[in-house]
Amino acid sequence: IRRPPRSTPSNSSAASDVYKRQGYNGRRRIIIGSHCAAMYAIATSGGKDSTFALWRAGQEGMSVTHVFHLYGTEYERVRFHGYRPRMIELQAEALGLKAIIEPTRSDQFDDDFSAALRKVKDAGLSGVIFGNLHLEDVQQFYRERVEAAGLEYRDVLWGRDPALSLREFISEGFRAVVVSVWLKLLDGAFLGRELDERFAGDLAALDGVDPCGENGEYHTLAYDGPCFAAPLRFTTHGAHETENNVFLDIRPA
Numbered sequence: 001i002r003r004p005p006r007s008t009p010s011n012s013s014a015a016s017d018v019y020k021r022q023g024y025n026g027r028r029r030i031i032i033g034s035h036c037a038a039m040y041a042i043a044t045s046g047g048k049d050s051t052f053a054l055w056r057a058g059q060e061g062m063s064v065t066h067v068f069h070l071y072g073t074e075y076e077r078v079r080f081h082g083y084r085p086r087m088i089e090l091q092a093e094a095l096g097l098k099a100i101i102e103p104t105r106s107d108q109f110d111d112d113f114s115a116a117l118r119k120v121k122d123a124g125l126s127g128v129i130f131g132n133l134h135l136e137d138v139q140q141f142y143r144e145r146v147e148a149a150g151l152e153y154r155d156v157l158w159g160r161d162p163a164l165s166l167r168e169f170i171s172e173g174f175r176a177v178v179v180s181v182w183l184k185l186l187d188g189a190f191l192g193r194e195l196d197e198r199f200a201g202d203l204a205a206l207d208g209v210d211p212c213g214e215n216g217e218y219h220t221l222a223y224d225g226p227c228f229a230a231p232l233r234f235t236t237h238g239a240h241e242t243e244n245n246v247f248l249d250i251r252p253a
Helices: 013-017 048-059 086-095 106-122 136-148 162-171 197-204
Strands: 019-021 028-030 039-043 063-072 098-104 127-130 152-155 175-182 218-224 234-241 245-252
Touching (some): 048 063, 048 127, 048 162, 048 218, 063 086, 063 106, 086 098, 086 218, 086 245, 106 136, 127 136, 136 152, 162 197
Parallel strands (some): 039 063, 039 127, 127 152
Antiparallel strands (some): 175 245, 234 245
């Protein structure tokens, strides 16, 4: 989850209470901590920022038990990313989390969002964690609605430098691929690229491009990293282009 739909179609000590070593080749996995009074959902579209926010929340000692995603009914796809909601379900499984995945209509988004938040509350969760960095209008939009539902709003990446956040995501060992590019702001050649130091360097060399794609320049699918119990497996089947965007055709393996 980042922007609402357009109107037209080194571990900290706190983490030790939330993370523990599992038998997944040394991977770390988010665990449901019954000892934690507050449990949260991570708002996600499957990309790098929400995945990194999940990781950072664990480092801050927060217990995250669910992913929370709202997809568009117009195309039955994840907005701005282009893949089917099934990929979010599979990513949740790879992370060892439960999933609350709900459809929303662009012309009735507020109503559908409110209904989805009621399901978050009914699941016994205290709040929703987001991965926004610096877009105040986006933060305000979601904060107002989350708090109106009686839930806590958390933005664990807020105020971080986008270039630093991207490089930390990479250096922590996360893996992600670019699944969509907004052609007005970024060259389509970035589609399908892995997020690595070369990728970060290439973005840094471009004027007017947010390193984390906060302006919609690109979107990603995170598929492996420290908080994954196992890699998210997928296949690619070429690309398809709309008027202003190009999408990688991502499908479950």
